[in-house]
Amino acid sequence: MDFDDTPDEAEFRAAARAFLDANATLRAPGAVEGYRRGQDKPGALEAAKDFQRRKAEAGFAGINWPVEWGGRGGTQIQQIIYDQEEARYDVLTGIFGIGINLALPTICTWGTDAHRARFAGPCLRGEEVWCQLFSEPAGGSDLAALRTRAVRDGDGWVVNGQKIWTSGAHYCDFGILVARTDPDRPKHEGLSYFILDMKSPGVEIRPIRQISGSAHFNEVFFTDVRIPDDRRVGPVGAGWKVALTTLMRERYGMRAAPGPDFEEAFALARSVTLEDGPALATAAVREKLAEWYTRTQGLRFTRFRTMTALSRGQTPGPESSIIKLVAGNKLQEIAAWGLDLLGMAGSESGDALPLGGLFEEALLYAPALRIAGGTDEIMRNIIAERVLGLPPDIRADKGMAFRDVPTGPR
Amino acid sequence: MNFDFPDELKQLRAEARRFLTDRCPPAVARRALEGTPPDRALWSELAAMGWIGAALPERHGGAGLGQLALCVLSEELGRSLAPVPWASSVCLAGEALSAFGSPAQQAHWLPRLAAGEVVATLALAAGPGPFDPARLGGAVSAGRITASRVAVADAATADLLLVAAPGPGSWLWLVARDAPGVRVQPTEGIDPTRPIARVELHDAPAEPLPGAADAADVRRLIDRAAVLAAFEQLGTAEAALTMATDYARERYAFGRPIGSFQAIKHKLADVYVAVELARSNAYYGAWALEANSAELPVAAAVARIAGCEAGWIATRENIQTHGGMGFTWASDCHLYYRRARAQALALGSAREWKHRLIDLLATRNRPDRPE
Ligand SMILES: Cc1cc2nc3c(=O)[nH]c(=O)nc-3n(C[C@H](O)[C@H](O)[C@H](O)COP(=O)(O)OP(=O)(O)OC[C@H]3O[C@@H](n4cnc5c(N)ncnc54)[C@H](O)[C@@H]3O)c2cc1C
Numbered sequence: 001m002d003f004d005d006t007p008d009e010a011e012f013r014a015a016a017r018a019f020l021d022a023n024a025t026l027r028a029p030g031a032v033e034g035y036r037r038g039q040d041k042p043g044a045l046e047a048a049k050d051f052q053r054r055k056a057e058a059g060f061a062g063i064n065w066p067v068e069w070g071g072r073g074g075t076q077i078q079q080i081i082y083d084q085e086e087a088r089y090d091v092l093t094g095i096f097g098i099g100i101n102l103a104l105p106t107i108c109t110w111g112t113d114a115h116r117a118r119f120a121g122p123c124l125r126g127e128e129v130w131c132q133l134f135s136e137p138a139g140g141s142d143l144a145a146l147r148t149r150a151v152r153d154g155d156g157w158v159v160n161g162q163k164i165w166t167s168g169a170h171y172c173d174f175g176i177l178v179a180r181t182d183p184d185r186p187k188h189e190g191l192s193y194f195i196l197d198m199k200s201p202g203v204e205i206r207p208i209r210q211i212s213g214s215a216h217f218n219e220v221f222f223t224d225v226r227i228p229d230d231r232r233v234g235p236v237g238a239g240w241k242v243a244l245t246t247l248m249r250e251r252y253g254m255r256a257a258p259g260p261d262f263e264e265a266f267a268l269a270r271s272v273t274l275e276d277g278p279a280l281a282t283a284a285v286r287e288k289l290a291e292w293y294t295r296t297q298g299l300r301f302t303r304f305r306t307m308t309a310l311s312r313g314q315t316p317g318p319e320s321s322i323i324k325l326v327a328g329n330k331l332q333e334i335a336a337w338g339l340d341l342l343g344m345a346g347s348e349s350g351d352a353l354p355l356g357g358l359f360e361e362a363l364l365y366a367p368a369l370r371i372a373g374g375t376d377e378i379m380r381n382i383i384a385e386r387v388l389g390l391p392p393d394i395r396a397d398k399g400m401a402f403r404d405v406p407t408g409p410r
Numbered sequence: 411m412n413f414d415f416p417d418e419l420k421q422l423r424a425e426a427r428r429f430l431t432d433r434c435p436p437a438v439a440r441r442a443l444e445g446t447p448p449d450r451a452l453w454s455e456l457a458a459m460g461w462i463g464a465a466l467p468e469r470h471g472g473a474g475l476g477q478l479a480l481c482v483l484s485e486e487l488g489r490s491l492a493p494v495p496w497a498s499s500v501c502l503a504g505e506a507l508s509a510f511g512s513p514a515q516q517a518h519w520l521p522r523l524a525a526g527e528v529v530a531t532l533a534l535a536a537g538p539g540p541f542d543p544a545r546l547g548g549a550v551s552a553g554r555i556t557a558s559r560v561a562v563a564d565a566a567t568a569d570l571l572l573v574a575a576p577g578p579g580s581w582l583w584l585v586a587r588d589a590p591g592v593r594v595q596p597t598e599g600i601d602p603t604r605p606i607a608r609v610e611l612h613d614a615p616a617e618p619l620p621g622a623a624d625a626a627d628v629r630r631l632i633d634r635a636a637v638l639a640a641f642e643q644l645g646t647a648e649a650a651l652t653m654a655t656d657y658a659r660e661r662y663a664f665g666r667p668i669g670s671f672q673a674i675k676h677k678l679a680d681v682y683v684a685v686e687l688a689r690s691n692a693y694y695g696a697w698a699l700e701a702n703s704a705e706l707p708v709a710a711a712v713a714r715i716a717g718c719e720a721g722w723i724a725t726r727e728n729i730q731t732h733g734g735m736g737f738t739w740a741s742d743c744h745l746y747y748r749r750a751r752a753q754a755l756a757l758g759s760a761r762e763w764k765h766r767l768i769d770l771l772a773t774r775n776r777p778d779r780p781e
Contacts, residue, residue, distance in 0.1 A: 290764030298687030384675035
């Protein structure tokens with residue numbers, strides 16, 4: 001057992017660091033990647049695209065993509081090493097995640113050579129940004145209940161309907177879209193997967209304000225939007241299978257939650273005085289801190305286990321499915337706890353507070369981590385069914401044609 | 411990055427699991443629960459396979475496999491609920507002799523321990539409350555010890571007692587169980603498959619372990635044992651989770667397996683999460699133990715806290731998943747429940763370890779601390 005890089009890994013890490021030192025600045029000590037911070041800054045998108053271009057030129061975009069897709073053909077472990085290093089720098093790369101980690105890998109797996117040739121390069125270089133047009137008012141967890149219709153018309157498709165919660169749609173160039181092509185089939189069988197040019201006539205994007213006040217996601221309406229048939233990915237009616245490739249990558253991603261963690265909670269406890277003296281001398285505070293440290297370390301070493309499997313060319317075990325579930329809940333608890341520790345002053349907003357309002361900010365985006373990319377409940381279902389082998393839920397829509405599936409007033 | 415056990419130890423784990431599944435099903439622990447005296451035959455078999463001396467050097471009759479072998483074996487013994495003095499004789503007493511014994515003491519005792527001929531244990535707790543070596547009490551002078559210790563695992567069947575007490579030249583003392591002035595009184599405990607006793611020493615002959623110079627040495631011994639205990643806890647927790655999922659697939663209510671109800675599925679998913687976090691943290695403890703890292707105290711605390719949490723949720727929800735059946739003496743659920751709770755108290759409760767962890771981190775994070 002050791003945590004050391006192999007000589008090859010160490011060399012790669014050094015190269016990644018050299019690139020980052022030359023092209024980015026380190027985060028200030030104590031600065032934590034937030035959700036609102038960053039994205040809402042003026043000029044942030046341009047700066048992000050500029051960095052992404054340089055990253056691609058240096059060969060650090062799509063490290064784990066095969067060479068045929070235009071990637072580096074590196075290992076998953078190199079990808080993780082680079083990500084670890086990049087996390088220390090003040091750069092905004094999350095907006096490219098949907099394209100690089102979800103959309104293009106799905107398209108390159110299921111699509112044609114022409115798709116790959118057209119879309120992979122601009123995605124890697126940050127020239128074209130992607131969004132995920134999956135969730136709808138009628139179906140998020142139950143994604144296959146989606147209603148947006150794509151109807152065959154000559155050499156293309158005509159799309160009508162609505163998506164919702166589409167992150168980044170307002171600045172994106174392309175989207176991966178799942179639409180219903182056959183409502184007479186059971187719900188999982190009548191879907192198809194498309195590439196949508198967001199500038200197409202008939203696409204209307206309306207921002208949705210989140211509980212934090214920011215608007216990072218949108219409603220997207222389609223009115224007679226035409227998609228050429230050569231922008232279909234995978235066979236007609238196979239949309240669910242194609243979408244699963246996307247969903248698996250989304251749910252088993254290993255990225256940590258941004259925001260305050262044990263270190264910040266500990267720093268706060270050091271700075272606050274409670275009834276019985278310093279917070280750090282208060283039993284209840286100490287026990288909570290110890291629990292979070294234990295969970296944070298547990299996640300860290302779970303990632304190490306996954307990395308070890310990857311570095312041996314194995315498929316990681318199901319352990320990575322716990323990461324999102326644990327991280328989201330921990331963040332929400334830490335946020336609320338931090339504010340509690342501040343007492344009445346905790347309800348004040350912003351930079352005047354210890355740690356610059358970090359806990360307040362986290363309180364207002366932590367709920368998203370428990371919903372986006374598979375809710376806590378869906379993640380627990382996945383663990384119970386796929387890992388523990390428990391029976392699937394009883395479904396009221398099994399085998400029914402989609403048009404007969406019962407729906408509620410919401 | 412290599413955060414996994416080497417292949418030969420994974421092989422040892424697989425062998426251990428096969429052997430124990432066959433030789434030590436829960437029925438064996440149940441016999442101990444029903445009052446049958448401990449199974450020395452099983453202990454001899456473990457000795458014959460080289461498990462007891464797995465980490466000891468070959469010159470002392472061991473297999474020289476290092477601490478990682480003890481981690482692997484602890485996990486499997488915890489999984490099987492084996493009613494053997496593993497934690498007492500191997501993880502505490504054997505480790506204490508290895509770390510702090512004189513060459514003569516090691517040469518005399520370690521081969522006998524490894525062969526399973528001698529069983530030893532370590533007496534730590536002086537009474538209720540958090541464990542603190544500096545407040546142990548007891549009097550040692552001129553090779554004689556007077557002290558009382560409670561909840562000493564396996565003391566009634568041990569041949570050799572190690573007693574933690576501050577005295578001239580040492581903090582750890584060797585006392586023969588059959589020596590004059592030694593009274594061992596078995597007491598009822600939460601987990602009769604791992605029997606405990608009170609130990610009263612009145613002017614009993616005691617020999618110092620010369621290497622155990624201060625309270626910090628006792629602490630170090632406990633930190634090291636805590637990592638191994640975390641592996642035992644992990645094994646027990648995972649076994650309880652398996653028992654619960656198996657039952658949930660087979661038991662029907664309202665015309666369907668109870669494992670198809672989300673209240674059960676999600677509960678067991680949460681248990682799985684706790685077990686995986688415990689496994690990851692235990693692995694880090696294993697690394698710190700094997701590398702003799704300065705991180706060991708923190709790693710041990712974290713492994714221990716996560717192990718206690720996993721053991722508690724897994725064994726408690728295993729009973730819940732079994733319904734009324736889970737509350738019966740006849741079901742095996744309570745064997746896991748009892749064992750997990752006993753594990754969580756030996757070496758100090760999770761509460762104590764949480765405080766210790768924060769103390770350690772507070773020192774480590776002090777801004778003026780030189781790097
Ligand atoms: C910040 C953010 C960004 C997002 N970005 C995108 C994006 O870019 N693209 C995109 O397509 N989507 C996006 N989403 C949508 C997200 O994937 C969905 O919100 C999510 O899958 C839940 O679907 P829903 O909102 O329809 O809730 P519902 O599915 O209606 O769920 C409501 C509640 O019911 C529970 N529930 C539902 N089904 C079950 C079940 N079988 N068992 C137990 N409980 C159940 C859920 O867990 C939840 O608690 C985003 C969401 C958020 C919050």
